[in-house]
């Protein structure tokens with residue numbers, strides 16, 4: 296038995312904020328704005344995992360009106376969600392994600408993101424976790440550098456005992 300989910304998220308780029316993507320703090324002149332640390336990639340992954348379980352979305356579990364999640368570490372939110380996966384007897388099949396950003400250049404940071412995501416999702420092998428990046432060729436809000444988007448698709452596999 297497998298279950299598949301997809302997630303998509305967008306955060307605005309703003310001055311005076313750290314640029315945290317996939318759990319990695321990337322040196323950049325601006326960062327992502329949100330109620331939490333605004334880790335757009337971990338949010339897309341969280342939504343993909345919740346979608347696979349039929350459990351709604353990240354805002355349902357961690358409302359952006361709740362002060363408890365102000366500046367929350369999105370890795371901790373994902374780890375909590377992964378607990379729900381394990382409770383239901385699933386493990387990671389594979390996950391594939393794309394960061395949509397004109398800048399900064401993500402490629403140097405992707406191996407570290409993969410390690411962090413693989414840790415949170417308890418992957419048996421790093422090949423189960425793929426992260427890609429693309430520009431939008433200077434088109435649209437991502438192309439103008441107004442924000443960064445991310446999308447993710449996950450496959451969960453029922454653990455056979």
Ligand SMILES: Nc1ccn([C@@H]2O[C@H](COP(=O)(O)O)[C@@H](O)[C@H]2O)c(=O)n1
Nearest residue numbers: 396397398399400401402428429430431
């Ligand atoms: N923010 C980004 C965007 C892209 N990359 C890498 O560059 C490659 C080419 O991007 P195009 O949008 O021109 O197709 C892409 O495949 C990524 O490897 C990146 O590192 N950071």
Ligand SMILES: C[C@@]1(CO)OP(=O)(O)OP(=O)(O)OC[C@H]1O
Nearest residue numbers: 329330331333354357358359364
């Ligand atoms: C993560 C949460 C909660 O702190 O806040 P944001 O960082 O604003 O992120 P978003 O992807 O808009 O929605 C989920 C929120 O509930």
